[in-house]
Amino acid sequence: MDGTTFGARFAGTVIIALLLAGLLSAGPPVPYSETPPDVVEAMLDLAAVGPEDVVYDLGCGDGRIAIAAARRGAHAVGIEIDPARAATARAKAKAAGVAERVRIVEGDLYEADLSAATVVAAYLGTLPLQKLAPRLAQLRDGARVVSHDFAIPGAVPAQVKRLRTIDPHTDYPRTATVYLWTVPWRTSP
Numbered sequence: 001m002d003g004t005t006f007g008a009r010f011a012g013t014v015i016i017a018l019l020l021a022g023l024l025s026a027g028p029p030v031p032y033s034e035t036p037p038d039v040v041e042a043m044l045d046l047a048a049v050g051p052e053d054v055v056y057d058l059g060c061g062d063g064r065i066a067i068a069a070a071r072r073g074a075h076a077v078g079i080e081i082d083p084a085r086a087a088t089a090r091a092k093a094k095a096a097g098v099a100e101r102v103r104i105v106e107g108d109l110y111e112a113d114l115s116a117a118t119v120v121a122a123y124l125g126t127l128p129l130q131k132l133a134p135r136l137a138q139l140r141d142g143a144r145v146v147s148h149d150f151a152i153p154g155a156v157p158a159q160v161k162r163l164r165t166i167d168p169h170t171d172y173p174r175t176a177t178v179y180l181w182t183v184p185w186r187t188s189p
């Protein structure tokens with residue numbers, strides 16, 4: 001093998017290794033889907049969100065959970081990777097008159113600093129919650145995690161609530177499940 005061929009192969013191997021490392025470190029993908037308004041309120045009720053809370057909405061979409069939390073007097077931080085959705089969330093917070101209590105961060109929820117959160121809200125999926133579980137378990141004592149339709153694998157919820165709702169994407173009735181955990185939570189085998 002001549003020097004040029006060796007150099008090209010070496011560079012190729014390094015590029016593939018970097019791509020694999022990037023893929024392995026990224027969190028599982030999360031498609032867009034909306035939490036119906038009554039389910040948003042059920043999530044905030046279950047977490048007993050009030051003016052003293054700092055609510056983090058992981059993958060905030062159009063900001064509906066963050067905005068509803070701010071309407072209850074809480075401070076809210078929405079984290080959204082899609083710039084257009086983040087812009088929509090900011091515009092909706094402004095239109096709702098709660099912009100001073102809502103901060104929309106354009107970024108990756110898997111990298112977010114959650115240390116200020118007293119409540120974390122999520123509508124993400126089982127794999128994303130599994131990836132986030134170690135970080136959520138390290139939230140401050142008494143912090144609440146509330147999730148629409150997906151449970152954190154291995155974490156025993158403090159409460160589970162089911163409600164009938166209308167799916168905003170199909171306009172058909174369906175049952176939504178809302179899970180609540182309080183830190184520290186019990187783990188299941």
Ligand SMILES: C[S@@+](CC[C@H](N)C(=O)[O-])C[C@H]1O[C@@H](n2cnc3c(N)ncnc32)[C@H](O)[C@@H]1O
Pocket residue numbers: 027029030031032033034035057058059060061062063064065079080081082085107108109110122123124
């Ligand atoms: C299922 S939607 C939930 C939207 C909103 N929270 C709700 O309940 O209506 C998930 C959102 O997470 C966003 N998202 C996906 N991957 C993300 C990531 N790595 N970091 C931040 N946001 C992400 C998507 O763009 C989408 O808006």
